[in-house]
Amino acid sequence: NAGVTQTPKFQVLKTGQSMTLQCAQDMNHNSMYWYRQDPGMGLRLIYYSASEGTTDKGEVPNGYNVSRLNKREFSLRLESAAPSQTSVYFCASSEVQGVDTQYFGPGTRLTVL
Amino acid sequence: GESVGLHLPTLSVQEGDNSIINCAYSNSASDYFIWYKQESGKGPQFIIDIRSNMDKRQGQRVTVLLNKTVKHLSLQIAATQPGDSAVYFCAENYDNAGNMLTFGGGTRLMVKP
Numbered sequence A: 001n002a003g004v005t006q007t008p009k010f011q012v013l014k015t016g017q018s019m020t021l022q023c024a025q026d027m028n029h030n031s032m033y034w035y036r037q038d039p040g041m042g043l044r045l046i047y048y049s050a051s052e053g054t055t056d057k058g059e060v061p062n063g064y065n066v067s068r069l070n071k072r073e074f075s076l077r078l079e080s081a082a083p084s085q086t087s088v089y090f091c092a093s094s095e096v097q098g099v100d101t102q103y104f105g106p107g108t109r110l111t112v113l
Numbered sequence B: 001g002e003s004v005g006l007h008l009p010t011l012s013v014q015e016g017d018n019s020i021i022n023c024a025y026s027n028s029a030s031d032y033f034i035w036y037k038q039e040s041g042k043g044p045q046f047i048i049d050i051r052s053n054m055d056k057r058q059g060q061r062v063t064v065l066l067n068k069t070v071k072h073l074s075l076q077i078a079a080t081q082p083g084d085s086a087v088y089f090c091a092e093n094y095d096n097a098g099n100m101l102t103f104g105g106g107t108r109l110m111v112k113p
Helices: none
Strands: A004-007 A010-013 A019-025 A031-037 A043-049 A065-068 A074-078 A085-093 A108-112 B010-015 B019-024 B034-040 B043-049 B056-058 B060-065 B074-075 B084-094 B107-112
Touching: A004 A085, A010 A019, A019 A031, A019 A085, A031 A074, A043 A065, A043 A074, A074 A085, A085 B056, B010 B019, B019 B107, B034 B060, B034 B074, B043 B056, B043 B060, B043 B074
Parallel strands: A010 A108, B010 B107
Antiparallel strands: A004 A019, A019 A074, A031 A043, A031 A085, A065 A074, A085 A108, B019 B074, B034 B043, B034 B084, B056 B060, B060 B074, B084 B107
């Protein structure tokens, strides 16, 4: 039981490049989330998926898109990376949305030059 | 190492002492709260949660206290160990629909041997 896994662990992009961050969970959770974490700040929600087939914007969705590929997988895409998107990105999952414990992956450290 | 939390408040305690980490939350309508621990280079790890119909909950070496009157949450760690050194975040389900968790900025706990 690996929990929540994320790939890649590290990535460096040039401004304007695109990339997709992958996330998978093996806990049969219904809800999945993408957060970003910047120095001196807490986690901020980018997008979430309450259940398979649905996605919704969080606090900071601009510049990102998501896909809930199936119940296990939830990907985050940067279509045209900007330096302001340099951050550590965490994926999380929970059995139900909102009032339930979220379990986090190890994170992807992204640098945009 | 992890660059998250360069300007975080820091609590320094002696090994074996008890630690108390405090958190002020935002929304009087929040009804679910979680404490997470984040070690350098890792994702947040669930410690303990509490619902608003309780004012205290105990786990192994940890206790969470909730004071709804002043919107205050605290995490008490008994007999603090070097392995407890990390950044600790509180989170509340801020959204009135119960859709999102909102995270605080975090406190860095440093345990001196």
